[in-house]
Amino acid sequence: MLVPAEASVATYLAAIDRLAPLVAAERQHFDHDRRLPDAVFNALAEAGLFRLYLPRSLGGPEFSPFDFMTIVEAASALDGSVGWIVGNGGGMSRIGGYLSAEVARSWFADPLAFVVSATGAVGTATEVERGYRVSGRWPFGSGAHHATRFMGLAAVKTASGQNGPPLCCYFDRSEVRVHDTWFVSGLRGTGSCDFEVRDSFVPFSHTHALVDLQPTERGIPYRLPGLSAFAWTISVVPLGIARGALAAFIELAGRKARLGSSGTMRDSEPVQDMVGRAEVALRSARALLAEAMAELIAAIDAGGGRLVEARVFLRTACANAAENAARVVDMIAAHAGTAAIFETGTLERSIRDVHAAIKHVAMNPSCYALGGRVSLGLDPGTWRF
Incomplete structure (x- = not known):
């Protein structure tokens, strides 16, 4: 049964928590089949996770970009592939605000619409x-x-x-x-x-x-520049993957013996330092990403140069989030030792997933040069931002 459209973010987060046992039971098939098992995909659809941006007029929750980020991060912390699919599927439900109500309603009448x-x-x-x-x-x-x-x-x-x-x-x-x-x-x-x-x-x-969108709905998700909206839907995934890796490491550090000592890993000052740095890196990257989205929303009506700068700022924030997420996962892997190499563990999967995710063009390091061009008073040099 689909989560009701009027449900809160907490309702969706609770639905993700309930999916954890199913994901754990089916995860062995993710790598072998190179796709999500039908049972997992169907459960995500039934939880409403592919309708996060669907307009209220069409029976959707029409979440804000910030609520969308919170939900996709949680799904990504559960599993990188799950978060990526939720980000893509939930993100594309925004087309309900671009197409005619008749067309959108017929497409999303299917409970498994993706x-x-x-x-x-x-x-x-x-x-x-x-x-x-x-x-x-x-x-x-x-x-x-x-x-x-x-x-x-x-x-x-x-x-x-x-x-x-x-x-x-x-x-x-x-x-x-x-x-x-x-x-x-x-x-x-x-x-x-x-x-x-x-x-x-x-x-x-x-x-x-793609570029000159004429939305059919008035909500913020549909008024965002198309390329900016697309970048946002997946650039939050690495942060969620890193958050999941950090949670797994903290659990490990509380039970794994410290080499040459009667204590556990968490009693080690280098481990404490790493966890503190990881927490700050994730929180600061997330804060910058949220600030960039807030500025983009504010710049939509202003248009002109402010909107161009806001779009560029968002892309550099996406690149920064990707870099910090990968750095955090690598830091964790260095301290986890052999626990980071077993395929049955969260950390090994997080390493592979985060480094695959950040290869996407939406968060490519070339975004920094784009930001630099604009800050230096130059033309962006491309329309693809």
């Missing part, structure tokens, strides 16, 4: 009567095996033969071929495979702009 999105490539779109004919292949379709809809970017040829601005095109699952390409080290349970369509008809009503 929209896969990929922006790592641009397909081609040819305008025809009532829509477009679209072809393309897109990488990193997280959750592809369970998707009910897929979104791929496509460029429409202008009258001069040039590519127009990218368009978000939505395909029914029956139109899509999924390629089994997800052979990776971390986040293996996300099933982030390539997907492809060939000459698929996409009605105008199943498309919207």
Whole structure:
């Protein structure tokens, strides 16, 4: 049964806690099958975790970006692949504020509705009567095996033969071929495979702009710049993974004997120092990320240069969160010793997952150069931020 739309953040956090035994029981299949087991995916859907941004007018909770962050972090602390899928699926429910109510309502009538999105490539779109004919292949379709809809970017040829601005095109699952390409080290349970369509008809009503969005809802999640909203949905995941790793290490430190001593690891001053530094690193990175989102929200109505700077600031905050999360997990691994190498433990998985997550372009270190250009009074040099 779906969590009711009016439920609080605490209700969703409680639902994640209740999922812990199921995730633990099924986790052995994550790496082997390179996707989430149906039982886990269905449980996430039934908990409402793929509808976090769905508008209230469509029966969703319409959480703020800050509440979204709290929920996705908790899911990521439970498991990196689970958090990644919740961030992607819950994040894409914001399309309920971009499409017509009729279309969005029909898509999300399915209790297992899950929209896969990929922006790592641009397909081609040819305008025809009532829509477009679209072809393309897109990488990193997280959750592809369970998707009910897929979104791929496509460029429409202008009258001069040039590519127009990218368009978000939505395909029914029956139109899509999924390629089994997800052979990776971390986040293996996300099933982030390539997907492809060939000459698929996409009605105008199943498309919207990527950059110049015209939302159909007034809420903040739908008024955020599209690329900023996309970056936010996954950049909070590494912080959650690191938080889960820290919790696992603290539990370990309380029971593992300290080498050459009658005490436990937590009695060691170097361990105490590391945990203190890890806590500060995570809290400061999270605070900067929240500050960047608050500034972005404030800049939406102002527009102009302030909005450009806010968008860039958010991307640098995403990169900073990724770096700090990875650093914290590596610090923990260095102190955990052999406990960090066994596949049955949280720490080994956290190491692989966090280093896979931070490779995403949304939190790439190149964002710092982008921020530097703007601070130096230069043009950003790209529209993809």
